[in-house]
Amino acid sequence: xxxxxxxxxxxxxxxxxxxIVTWKVKEGDVVTLNQPLVDIxxxxxxxxxxxPYAGTVVKLHGSVGDVMEVHxxxxxxxxxxxxxxxxxxxxASAPPATPxASAPPAxxxxxxxxxxxxxxxxxxxxxxxxxxxxxxRKAATPVASASAPPVVRAPxxxxxxxRSTPPVRLYAKQHGIDLATLTGSGRDGLITRHDVEQALxxxxxxxxxxxxxxxxxxxxxxxxREIESWSTGPKEERIPVKGVLRSMSEAMVQxxxxxxxxxxxxxxxxxxxxxxxxxxxxxxNLANVRLSPLTIVALAFCDAARHFPGINSSFDSAxxxxxxxxxxxxxxxxxTPRGLIVPNIKGADELDLVGMATSxxxxxxxxxxxxxxxxxxxGTTLTITNVGPFGVDAxxxxxxxxxxxxxxxxxxxxxxxxxxxxxxxxxxxxxxxxFDHRQVDGALASRVLSHVGAFLGDPATxxxxx
Amino acid sequence: xxxxxxxxxxTPEGERVAHPEYQSTLSGEEIxxxxxxxVIIRRLCNESTSxxxxxxxxxxxxVQGQEAxxxxxxxxxxxxxxSFPTYREHGIAWCRGIPPENMLRLFRAVSNGxxxxxxxxxxxxxxxxxxxxxxxxGYAMGIQxxxxxxxxxxxxxxxxxxxxxxLEAFVWAASFNAPVVFFCQNNQxxxxxxxxxxxxxxxxxxxxxxxxxxxxxxxxxxxxxxEVTKRALENARVGGGPTLIEAYTYRMGAHTTSxxxxxxxxxxxxxxxxxxxxxxxxxxxxxxxxxIKSTAFDDVATEADAMALKxxxxxxxxxxxxxxxxxxxxxxxxxxxxDEGRREMVELGISGGTH
Numbered sequence: 024x025x026x027x028x029x030x031x032x033x034x035x036x037x038x039x040x041x042x043i044v045t046w047k048v049k050e051g052d053v054v055t056l057n058q059p060l061v062d063i064x065x066x067x068x069x070x071x072x073x074x075p076y077a078g079t080v081v082k083l084h085g086s087v088g089d090v091m092e093v094h095x096x097x098x099x100x101x102x103x104x105x106x107x108x109x110x111x112x113x114x115a116s117a118p119p120a121t122p123x124a125s126a127p128p129a130x131x132x133x134x135x136x137x138x139x140x141x142x143x144x145x146x147x148x149x150x151x152x153x154x155x156x157x158x159x160r161k162a163a164t165p166v167a168s169a170s171a172p173p174v175v176r177a178p179x180x181x182x183x184x185x186r187s188t189p190p191v192r193l194y195a196k197q198h199g200i201d202l203a204t205l206t207g208s209g210r211d212g213l214i215t216r217h218d219v220e221q222a223l224x225x226x227x228x229x230x231x232x233x234x235x236x237x238x239x240x241x242x243x244x245x246x247x248r249e250i251e252s253w254s255t256g257p258k259e260e261r262i263p264v265k266g267v268l269r270s271m272s273e274a275m276v277q278x279x280x281x282x283x284x285x286x287x288x289x290x291x292x293x294x295x296x297x298x299x300x301x302x303x304x305x306x307x308n309l310a311n312v313r314l315s316p317l318t319i320v321a322l323a324f325c326d327a328a329r330h331f332p333g334i335n336s337s338f339d340s341a342x343x344x345x346x347x348x349x350x351x352x353x354x355x356x357x358x359t360p361r362g363l364i365v366p367n368i369k370g371a372d373e374l375d376l377v378g379m380a381t382s383x384x385x386x387x388x389x390x391x392x393x394x395x396x397x398x399x400x401x402g403t404t405l406t407i408t409n410v411g412p413f414g415v416d417a418x419x420x421x422x423x424x425x426x427x428x429x430x431x432x433x434x435x436x437x438x439x440x441x442x443x444x445x446x447x448x449x450x451x452x453x454x455x456x457x458f459d460h461r462q463v464d465g466a467l468a469s470r471v472l473s474h475v476g477a478f479l480g481d482p483a484t485x486x487x488x489x
Numbered sequence: 490x491x492x493x494x495x496x497x498x499x500t501p502e503g504e505r506v507a508h509p510e511y512q513s514t515l516s517g518e519e520i521x522x523x524x525x526x527x528v529i530i531r532r533l534c535n536e537s538t539s540x541x542x543x544x545x546x547x548x549x550x551x552v553q554g555q556e557a558x559x560x561x562x563x564x565x566x567x568x569x570x571x572s573f574p575t576y577r578e579h580g581i582a583w584c585r586g587i588p589p590e591n592m593l594r595l596f597r598a599v600s601n602g603x604x605x606x607x608x609x610x611x612x613x614x615x616x617x618x619x620x621x622x623x624x625x626x627g628y629a630m631g632i633q634x635x636x637x638x639x640x641x642x643x644x645x646x647x648x649x650x651x652x653x654x655x656l657e658a659f660v661w662a663a664s665f666n667a668p669v670v671f672f673c674q675n676n677q678x679x680x681x682x683x684x685x686x687x688x689x690x691x692x693x694x695x696x697x698x699x700x701x702x703x704x705x706x707x708x709x710x711x712x713x714x715x716e717v718t719k720r721a722l723e724n725a726r727v728g729g730g731p732t733l734i735e736a737y738t739y740r741m742g743a744h745t746t747s748x749x750x751x752x753x754x755x756x757x758x759x760x761x762x763x764x765x766x767x768x769x770x771x772x773x774x775x776x777x778x779x780x781i782k783s784t785a786f787d788d789v790a791t792e793a794d795a796m797a798l799k800x801x802x803x804x805x806x807x808x809x810x811x812x813x814x815x816x817x818x819x820x821x822x823x824x825x826x827x828d829e830g831r832r833e834m835v836e837l838g839i840s841g842g843t844h
Contacts, residue, residue, distance in 0.1 A: 032544025068749030
């Protein structure tokens with residue numbers, strides 16, 4: 024028996040890292056040669072890695088979401104003494120298949136360009152490639168060759184534009200850098216991309232001699248992790264985009280740049296909702312149920328969808344169709360220790376007050392404890408984001424991709440309100456609803472939001488009306 | 490769209506269909522041989538993909554889906570014919586008798602080629618798109634000057650059909666009536682570009698504009714590919730000039746192991762082509778018409794597995810040459826640029842510089 028380490032291979036001609044997407048084996052598993060081990064996502068593709076050994080998985084060197092470096096340990100195997108062909112050569116000890124010319128960038132010229140992955144058929148997109156190659160070729164030519172003619176350097180004529188390459192000129196132009204203000208570091212004073220980047224990077228300021236102003240020293244949460252305080256943390260911190268953060272960022276970009284968002288607002292007197300909740304909480308049958316304004320808002324939103332099914336729709340651009348669904352999977356934006364997730368309640372339109380309250384409790388508990396399953400996060404048709412508990416009045420939310428509308432609920436606060444031409448103090452809430460303007464128009468959105476508002480204004484009657 | 494001019498002798502269900510111009514001339518034994526070739530090539534391809542995913546090959550160009558196009562064409566060649574492939578022609582290389590491990594040397598980056606082109610009458614793979622079409626025409630013009638009864642055949646894809654080199658090769662071949670067959674595997678995708686975007690007329694019809702015949706054959710029908718290629722080569726050998734064959738097929742996998750086809754094509758399209766599998770239809774024919782027993786198919790699978798295991802062993806055992814040897818066969822004679830390359834490699838510490 025021997026231990027063999029499977030190093031993360033470069034599966035795409037010049038990649039430096041890959042993220043673990045799914046483990047298909049666990050420690051202790053016995054695997055056969057070429058059995059699928061893991062899905063990894065590289066800059067180019069998500070690929071499945073087959074096992075190079077027949078043997079036992081001893082150690083997985085990373086977790087789902089981890090970004091692993093190429094040529095570093097991925098899995099340790101225990102391989103039998105006579106495990107056949109697989110044991111005859113170890114990928115870990117075998118010479119790398121990649122030619123040294125594209126080996127890890129230990130001696131990469133410091134152009135900042137780094138390695139460009141090459142896919143046969145695509146070619147290399149290195150803007151400085153030509154200049155670099157020419158430079159290196161010249162450098163390799165013996166300078167003191169007696170037979171070589173002396174190098175005559177053409178003087179740089181004043182008034183001509185500074186020497187550079189078209190891609191670098193474009194780059195500089197795009198970033199508002201005047202090449203005439205730069206000194207080229209390249210051959211014969213050629214201005215390189217690196218020179219432009221240097222000009223763009225902020226100049227280091229003198230270090231403060233005095234102690235910084237006293238700032239908060241408590242940590243805070245950001246993108247699903249604890250980050251250091253203003254006083255104790257580094258000046259600049261880089262956080263890898265993965266896990267929940269990655270899901271959130273990708274979903275928001277996808278939605279923001281495919282669905283044209285529009286929104287409607289309304290301020291509502293929710294006094295009767297507040298009073299109803301206060302009354303229900305005293306009811307013995309509801310002793311174990313956590314009730315909140317969100318429960319009523321959820322019922323109201325589902326009721327609006329039943330009256331105006333068009334809001335519970337999505338735009339299927341691939342097929343050129345609008346999909347109307349007569350069942351609501353109600354997404355609830357949940358602030359969890361891991362970050363923002365949006366699990367949903369399947370068939371929420373069929374729930375009564377107790378059913379909705381219970382479902383919300385389960386959903387929130389699971390989200391907080393991190394036990395939400397992937398299935399509970401797909402298929403959302405409408406969403407509620409409850410920003411009220413954070414003490415704000417309203418929000419302009421972005422739709423989860425493939426949904427018709429998202430309703431933001433602000434805080435319920437006492438506010439002056441006009442009733443029968445008298446100013447009285449009422450519990451007022453602001454509702455804002457963003458919608459996908461490809462299929463939902465302002466009239467429909469307004470009707471839906473008015474319906475939700477009316478429901479909150481008189482919830483008891485609305486619930487009886489059904 | 491597959492049009493009515495498509496030459497097909499075997500349906501996707503494995504039933505024979507008549508064609509006014511082409512009939513299958515192959516015996517049951519020969520058809521079984523083609524089946525075996527296709528299974529082995531598919532297995533070779535799977536193992537090579539695994540080896541790449543395990544870090545043992547720098548790259549691999551999968552051939553899944555195109556087995557019939559390659560095996561049909563490869564087996565139609567005479568030993569004296571000469572082929573000019575891309576880096577995806579593993580099926581042709583197999584038909585030319587090149588040992589599988591030699592096909593992988595290029596992909597493991599231990600060789601610039603992997604075999605002696607003269608010995609197998611199969612050029613080393615051309616990676617630059619469409620170049621090999623010019624090589625083939627040049628070679629075919631040489632055949633004319635030798636007065637030999639031989640033909641050249643060159644392989645390229647729908648993407649390379651848009652290259653200037655390929656189109657210039659068409660012009661030269663037509664002008665000199667060169668004994669060359671242009672074998673285009675239209676696998677529908679030039680990396681991520683659909684062939685329908687690059688070819689506003691069916692590819693085979695381009696030949697007419699250059700002045701020689703074009704044929705579209707069902708590239709997933711090995712019987713049809715065999716007959717169409719055989720006739721085109723025979724025609725070329727006896728002075729009939731060039732032919733363009735468009736083998737209408739599908740690349741089931743990625744362009745190369747560096748590509749992710751799910752980013753540009755839909756699953757439904759792949760599903761449709763799964764039902765046109767080139768191997769399954771021959772198997773269905775063999776079972777129905779020749780009553781081949783399942784044990785015979787099992788034996789082929791076993792043989793393919795053994796080949797794959799040996800291939801793996803051979804690849805893992807390949808020694809790594811001094812990188813400087815990559816210059817050895819760049820030019821027939823010494824060349825100052827090659828000298829400079831060698832010098833640079835030593836200066837950068839990539840090679841000890843013994844050559």
